[in-house]
Amino acid sequence: MSLPATLGSGRTGWSPGFLVKLALIALVDALGVYAVLAAWGAGSWGILAAMVALLLVANWAYFSKRALPLKYILPGLAFLLVYQVYVVAYTGYVAFTNYGDGHNSTKEQAIEALLVQNERRVEGSPSSPLTVVADGDELGFALGSPDGAMQVGTADQPLEPAPDATVEDGRVTALPGYTVLTYAEVLESQQEVTDLRVPVSDDPTDGSIRTQDARTGYVFTSTLTYDAPSDTMTDTATGVTYTPNDDGQFEAADGSTLPVGWRVLVGLDNFVTAFGDDRYAGPFGKILLWTFAFAVVSVASTFLLGLFLAIAFNDARLRGRRIYRTLVILPYAIPGFLAALLWSGLLNRSYGFVNEVLLGGAQIPWLTDPVLAKLAVLGVNLWLGFPYMFLICTGALQSLPGDVLEAARIDGAGRWRTWRSITLPLLLVATAPLLISSFAFNFNNFTLIYMLTGGGPRFDDASVPLGHTDILISMVYSVSGLDGTAAKDYGLASALSIVIFVVVATISALAFRRTRSLEEIA
Amino acid sequence: MSTTSAPMSRPPSLARPADPPRRPAPSRRPTAARWFSDLGWRHLVGVLAVAYAGFPLVYVVSASLADGGTLTGSNDLFASVSGANYVALGGTRFWTWMANTLVVAVATGVGTVLMGAAAAYAFSRFRFSGRRVGLTALLIIQMFPQMLAFVAIFLLLISLGNVVPVLGLDSKLALICVYLGGALGVNTFLMYGFFNTVPREIDEAAKIDGASHAQIYWTIVLRLTAPILAVVGLLSFISTFGEFIIARVLLQSEENWTLAVGLYGWVSSLQEANWGLFAAGAVVSAVPVLALFLFLQKYIVGGLTAGSVKG
Numbered sequence: 001m002s003l004p005a006t007l008g009s010g011r012t013g014w015s016p017g018f019l020v021k022l023a024l025i026a027l028v029d030a031l032g033v034y035a036v037l038a039a040w041g042a043g044s045w046g047i048l049a050a051m052v053a054l055l056l057v058a059n060w061a062y063f064s065k066r067a068l069p070l071k072y073i074l075p076g077l078a079f080l081l082v083y084q085v086y087v088v089a090y091t092g093y094v095a096f097t098n099y100g101d102g103h104n105s106t107k108e109q110a111i112e113a114l115l116v117q118n119e120r121r122v123e124g125s126p127s128s129p130l131t132v133v134a135d136g137d138e139l140g141f142a143l144g145s146p147d148g149a150m151q152v153g154t155a156d157q158p159l160e161p162a163p164d165a166t167v168e169d170g171r172v173t174a175l176p177g178y179t180v181l182t183y184a185e186v187l188e189s190q191q192e193v194t195d196l197r198v199p200v201s202d203d204p205t206d207g208s209i210r211t212q213d214a215r216t217g218y219v220f221t222s223t224l225t226y227d228a229p230s231d232t233m234t235d236t237a238t239g240v241t242y243t244p245n246d247d248g249q250f251e252a253a254d255g256s257t258l259p260v261g262w263r264v265l266v267g268l269d270n271f272v273t274a275f276g277d278d279r280y281a282g283p284f285g286k287i288l289l290w291t292f293a294f295a296v297v298s299v300a301s302t303f304l305l306g307l308f309l310a311i312a313f314n315d316a317r318l319r320g321r322r323i324y325r326t327l328v329i330l331p332y333a334i335p336g337f338l339a340a341l342l343w344s345g346l347l348n349r350s351y352g353f354v355n356e357v358l359l360g361g362a363q364i365p366w367l368t369d370p371v372l373a374k375l376a377v378l379g380v381n382l383w384l385g386f387p388y389m390f391l392i393c394t395g396a397l398q399s400l401p402g403d404v405l406e407a408a409r410i411d412g413a414g415r416w417r418t419w420r421s422i423t424l425p426l427l428l429v430a431t432a433p434l435l436i437s438s439f440a441f442n443f444n445n446f447t448l449i450y451m452l453t454g455g456g457p458r459f460d461d462a463s464v465p466l467g468h469t470d471i472l473i474s475m476v477y478s479v480s481g482l483d484g485t486a487a488k489d490y491g492l493a494s495a496l497s498i499v500i501f502v503v504v505a506t507i508s509a510l511a512f513r514r515t516r517s518l519e520e521i522a
Numbered sequence: 523m524s525t526t527s528a529p530m531s532r533p534p535s536l537a538r539p540a541d542p543p544r545r546p547a548p549s550r551r552p553t554a555a556r557w558f559s560d561l562g563w564r565h566l567v568g569v570l571a572v573a574y575a576g577f578p579l580v581y582v583v584s585a586s587l588a589d590g591g592t593l594t595g596s597n598d599l600f601a602s603v604s605g606a607n608y609v610a611l612g613g614t615r616f617w618t619w620m621a622n623t624l625v626v627a628v629a630t631g632v633g634t635v636l637m638g639a640a641a642a643y644a645f646s647r648f649r650f651s652g653r654r655v656g657l658t659a660l661l662i663i664q665m666f667p668q669m670l671a672f673v674a675i676f677l678l679l680i681s682l683g684n685v686v687p688v689l690g691l692d693s694k695l696a697l698i699c700v701y702l703g704g705a706l707g708v709n710t711f712l713m714y715g716f717f718n719t720v721p722r723e724i725d726e727a728a729k730i731d732g733a734s735h736a737q738i739y740w741t742i743v744l745r746l747t748a749p750i751l752a753v754v755g756l757l758s759f760i761s762t763f764g765e766f767i768i769a770r771v772l773l774q775s776e777e778n779w780t781l782a783v784g785l786y787g788w789v790s791s792l793q794e795a796n797w798g799l800f801a802a803g804a805v806v807s808a809v810p811v812l813a814l815f816l817f818l819q820k821y822i823v824g825g826l827t828a829g830s831v832k833g
Contacts, residue, residue: 017736039685047685068735069653072644076637076706080663083703087674088666094674312567317560324568326816328575333815335764337782338804341789342582345797351593353581387575444667447766451786473670473767480673482771490673497670508665 025062029055054078088501095270095494099263101487103248110262111226114233114250115204116197117260119220122207129171130209130217132186132193133178139189141198141209142172142180143217152178153198159209186214224258233258263491270495280492283459283466284475290374291471295442298381299435305382306389307427314397325394332387340451343380347452368457370468377469380452381442388438396430397423440504446473472500585801593797607802616803618777619784622694623763624810626780629698631759634705635751641706642713643739647725657714664707668700672771675700679772692774700772701762709754716750717743753821760811781807 032055039048058078061070097103105113128143133152140154144167152175153159166174174180186193193214200206200219207221223237233242233250242250242257248264249257274284309328313321331339346353347366355362366376400423408418449455455470455478465478465486476496481488585596589604611617645657668675676691679700683690690696724746725738733742744751766782773779779787785803788796 017734035686042685044681044685047681069644069648069650072640072648072739073656076641076702076710079637079699079702080706083675083678083700084663084666084668084671084707087668087671087678087703088663090674090678091671094677099677309567309571312564312571315561315564318564318568321564321568324572326819327572328568329819330579330812331575333812334579334808335760335782335811337764337766337786338808339578341785341800342578342804344789345593345800346578346581348593351597353597356597383574383578440667444669446669447764447782450766451789454790476670476673477767482673482676490677493673497673500670501666504667504670505665 021062028058091494091497094490095498096265096267097263097491098248098266099491100489103261103263105262107262110260112204113260114224114258115222118222118224119207120223121218122221125219128217130211130215131172132181132214133175134181135178139192139196141217142175144170144172155196155198158199158201270492273492274495279464283464287470287472287475291443294471295439297378298385298442299439301382302385302389303435305386307393309390310393310397328390329387331383336384337447337451339384340448344452347376367453370457373453373457373469377452381448392431392434396427400426436507440507443504444473449474472496582801582804585798586805588798596797607798610799611802615776615784619779619781620807622778623780626694626698627759627762630701630762631755633702634709634758635755637705638709638713638754639744639751641710642717643743645714646717660707660710668704669767672768675768676771691772692778694778697769697772700768712754713750716747720746749821756814756818763811
């Protein structure tokens with residue numbers, strides 16, 4: 001290689017390609033080290049370990065000569081592992097916990113929250129002259145005292161001595177690093193001031209400073225005390241002792257519980273709730289059936305209409321068939337969410353185009369009657385989906401082997417016979433995998449349902465926000481509480497996701513058995 | 523099976539139909555009945571189908587041009603034509619949402635192509651231990667739609683946001699990262715199959731001439747596989763453009779919303795008052811996707827028959 005043909009663009013040695021690689025890796029390393037340090041600072045050991053592992057693998061992959069395939073796979077693989085494999089595994093874990101409102105955090109955090117929430121002003125506790133100060137946007141309290149021991153703190157920063165404060169009549173009037181709020185400014189953020197809680201120290205049992213009038217601060221301490229050795233909470237006001245139970249809550253002897261719990265593994269409880277609980281089992285059964293019906297009917301109706309149109313336009317003598325084809329696939333070129341929103345307006349009961357113009361002023365409750373809403377969802381999905389089927393059927397029809405058709409004609413087969421015995425079987429073989437992936441897609445067609453009907457109309461008999469057109473994925477969304485309409489229940493939502501995983505995976509496994517994907521691996 | 527196994531080598535193009543050449547005109551003059559049973563019904567079906575497919579689109583264009591802006595006022599097609607609704611979009615966050623959506627969708631599309639193509643190249647050209655396992659794992663992973671794990675994604679981003687805020691909730695970068703997490707599972711197989719159709723002899727020849735694996739990849743393989751790269755990029759762009767559930771869960775402040783989240787907000791709240799705005803917004807936001815689709819129809823159709831589903 002004294003005169004390499006690739007002079008100037010070679011990717012070996014100190015070539016430009018190598019320098020580019022070096023720069024990219026340096027950038028990745030810099031960002032990675034930043035993330036590692038940030039994770040260290042935040043105490044997120046899981047993220048720290050993952051980042052360190054990713055960085056080590058990345059550096060090894062790009063500087064070792066033995067890791068050739070990994071050089072190409074790693075970027076995608078890293079994203080895949082974090083944002084797909086990990087989240088799927090985490091979904092599986094959450095499905096077996098009671099994660100959700102009331103069980104949001106670890107036990108330590110729950111204990112701290114309970115102590116903070118139950119703080120009361122201690123009778124006869126000392127009061128100090130208080131000044132509201134601000135550190136940037138963050139409000140804080142500066143406390144003066146007769147003996148000159150001034151203190152300052154904010155919500156995140158427990159009280160600390162402030163020896164360099166200026167004091168008049170025992171009240172702090174100026175403090176380096178902070179601005180003292182004027183009376184008008186205090187009035188402006190009155191709510192914020194009365195809600196502010198400045199911890200006395202890092203230990204939550206020491207209580208906090210609060211104020212009602214922005215002039216006097218009182219020490220508040222919790223009416224609950226936590227005893228670590230016996231792992232119990234005691235209410236000092238009533239004397240009741242609470243012990244932790246299996247559901248991740250502190251429970252008293254009479255069965256009453258404290259409002260903040262922590263997440264614990266609950267085994268199959270979430271699945272039992274989905275299939276057996278009075279509130280969920282009924283809606284869940286209906287929704288499961290409807291999800292299957294919706295997916296099957298959607299695939300069947302779009303396929304039949306698409307196939308019919310493909311046949312109708314599959315004749316070379318038809319003038320203008322390119323124009324027909326282009327116009328017919330237009331619905332498919334519109335983003336799905338726009339189409340669903342558009343149809344929700346078209347089908348509006350009082351003012352929609354369909355009722356008012358096409359049906360001459362009828363008042364048909366397309367989206368609010370249980371049966372009609374289902375028909376409307378199917379109808380809109382037919383409009384959305386038939387162009388796709390039209391496209392794949394056209395493709396399949398055009399690639400039918402001409403010799404087989406010719407042989408059939410020579411053998412004297414009629415139009416119908418050829419169609420039934422040759423065209424249709426070949427067509428189905430070509431489109432079956434696509435029909436199954438279309439089924440899997442519609443099984444999770446959240447956008448259409450959520451934008452068209454929002455899952456409504458609601459079930460009459462359910463205390464949960466579910467409705468007649470909800471499919472499983474929109475049920476998961478409602479149950480998760482992320483839209484803010486219901487209490488958050490990540491555990492149950494994840495369990496339902498697992499149910500969908502199982503259904504879709506079974507269907508997909510059937511699909512892949514029929515495709516050559518698996519054979520191509522060999 | 524031929525369509526699915528070799529989609530790109532001969533896309534079932536609409537522009538290049540593979541029908542037999544036009545038959546010579548029949549010697550007998552066709553009667554009207556005969557013409558109808560041969561071709562006439564096809565025209566009838568065509569007209570009906572076009573009307574069915576097109577009327578909502580005609581309606582939305584008309585509604586976007588109506589000066590009333592209400593749902594009722596939009597029912598007389600083209601009763602009034604004014605650009606008022608389009609002008610009014612300027613007073614909303616619409617253009618911010620449009621920019622957000624384009625940024626997210628383009629970044630996801632480009633990232634998907636780069637990462638998917640690299641992985642497909644490795645699986646197609648190198649023989650290494652774990653290759654079979656890797657391919658099978660990808661096949662299994664792609665059965666789990668990422669959107670189903672949105673609760674876990676939400677919780678993961680809360681944790682990540684505590685460490686690196688820009689990777690946490692309410693960040694477009696974090697949303698792009700989440701979408702890229704789905705890139706390998708969905709598209710690698712599509713590309714892998716196509717990469718296998720590029721003869722290995724070409725890169726072996728280049729290797730003998732002294733090209734490195736990186737040169738072969740960037741200058742030979744990527745050029746020869748440009749059609750499938752275009753398909754994957756476009757399908758990824760289009761599906762990201764319309765993705766709703768993850769964007770809705772992750773993006774919380776209005777200035778970070780994508781079009782799907784923002785326009786849903788318009789329609790679900792005060793449907794009457796916002797209808798004209800929505801119609802104008804819908805027309806504007808459908809244009810990029812529609813244009814891409816119609817220009818690159820024949821590539822997309824090829825990719826579709828290979829197994830992709832548009833969102």
